[in-house]
Amino acid sequence: MTLSPRLAAVAGLVRQGSRFCDVGTDHGCLPVWLVSQGICSGGIAADLRAGPLSRAAETVKRAGLSEKITLCLSDGLDQIPSGSAEDIIMAGMGGMTMLRIIERTAWLCDRSIRLILQPQSCQPELRRYLADAGFAVETERAVREGRHCYDLFSLSYTGRRQTLTPVEAVVGRLPQNRDEDSVCYVKMQLRRVKRQYDGLFRSGRDAAETKELLLALEHCLEEMT
Ligand SMILES: C[S@@+](CC[C@H](N)C(=O)[O-])C[C@H]1O[C@@H](n2cnc3c(N)ncnc32)[C@H](O)[C@@H]1O
Numbered sequence: 027m028t029l030s031p032r033l034a035a036v037a038g039l040v041r042q043g044s045r046f047c048d049v050g051t052d053h054g055c056l057p058v059w060l061v062s063q064g065i066c067s068g069g070i071a072a073d074l075r076a077g078p079l080s081r082a083a084e085t086v087k088r089a090g091l092s093e094k095i096t097l098c099l100s101d102g103l104d105q106i107p108s109g110s111a112e113d114i115i116m117a118g119m120g121g122m123t124m125l126r127i128i129e130r131t132a133w134l135c136d137r138s139i140r141l142i143l144q145p146q147s148c149q150p151e152l153r154r155y156l157a158d159a160g161f162a163v164e165t166e167r168a169v170r171e172g173r174h175c176y177d178l179f180s181l182s183y184t185g186r187r188q189t190l191t192p193v194e195a196v197v198g199r200l201p202q203n204r205d206e207d208s209v210c211y212v213k214m215q216l217r218r219v220k221r222q223y224d225g226l227f228r229s230g231r232d233a234a235e236t237k238e239l240l241l242a243l244e245h246c247l248e249e250m251t
Contacts, residue, residue: 027089029059032144032176035169036117037065039142039180045069047111049102049127050119054082058089068094070111074101102127103134113140117178121148125155135160135183144178150195156181157188166199168211175210192235193242201246209250216243 029037033056040046040060046069048057057071071086073079079099086095098105102123103114114134116124124145128134134141141161145152156163166179179198193201196215200208219240226233 027055027059027062029055031169031171032178033059033117035167035176036115036142036144036178037063039140039165039167039178040065040113040115041140043067044113044140045111046113046115047072047103047106048115048117049100050074050078050116050123051082052078052118054085054095054097056115056117057082057095058085058091061091061094062089066113068096069113070096070098070106072098072100072103072106074099103131108133112138113142115142117142117144118146121145121152125152128156128159128161135185137183139182140164141181142178143181144176146176149177149198153198154190154195157190157194160185160187162186162188163199167203168200168205168207170207170210175207175214177211191242192239193246196239196243197246201250204250209247212243212247212250216240216247219243 037056037059042065044066046060046066048071051057051071051073054071057069060066071082079097083097086092100106124143160183161181162184164180164182168175168177197212200211223233223236223240226236
């Protein structure tokens with residue numbers, strides 16, 4: 027089995043020897059890959075819906091890993107007991123869904139747990155929430171797949187609350203990386219904020235804050251290239 031560049035990058039943030047829980051597993055490829063590559067000895071593949079979970083069950087069975095990967099029907103981590111996994115993966119889901127799952131799972135506030143997140147949307151809201159709730163980013167990466175560029179990051183709880191700048195909320199720590207995919211991600215966000223600015227400007231609404239963000243992102247990109 028080979029993983030897409032996005033999922034391979036997610037797998038790259040999982041700690042060797044940890045027990046994982048893949049929330050929103052869908053096809054179950056990531057859990058199977060983690061175990062078959064010897065990165066983890068076992069873990070949990072969870073999904074909200076029975077359809078995706080049965081797809082995951084099929085993938086796990088085909089790989090002969092039914093004894094090592096537990097399948098669990100669960101809304102977020104609601105059915106996952108504390109202590110059953112150390113590396114919590116959420117990939118390919120909306121940022122607000124991730125935020126709500128983290129917000130209601132008290133046992134994530136433990137320094138030994140690593141969150142590995144690859145949100146599809148609402149990244150600024152998710153980043154702001156995590157910083158304010160005392161989670162600190164350990165590693166952040168961007169990865170290009172086809173025409174899209176994704177960002178992903180790992181975090182753990184420190185209890186130290188942080189307030190992010192508007193640029194940090196939008197592009198996280200990627201400006202420090204300076205690699206091609208991080209540049210691609212910052213450019214993508216720059217285009218998104220430009221569209222937002224144009225819309226506000228055309229409709230005569232207050233665009234001052236968005237313009238400030240746009241200029242800060244342009245500066246950030248100049249520094250990266
Ligand atoms: C687009 S798929 C992503 C699959 C895989 N994680 C990946 O990155 O390729 C999103 C999956 O998240 C699941 N999902 C959505 N909301 C969820 C929730 N609250 N709890 C658990 N799973 C959820 C969906 O059922 C779906 O299978």
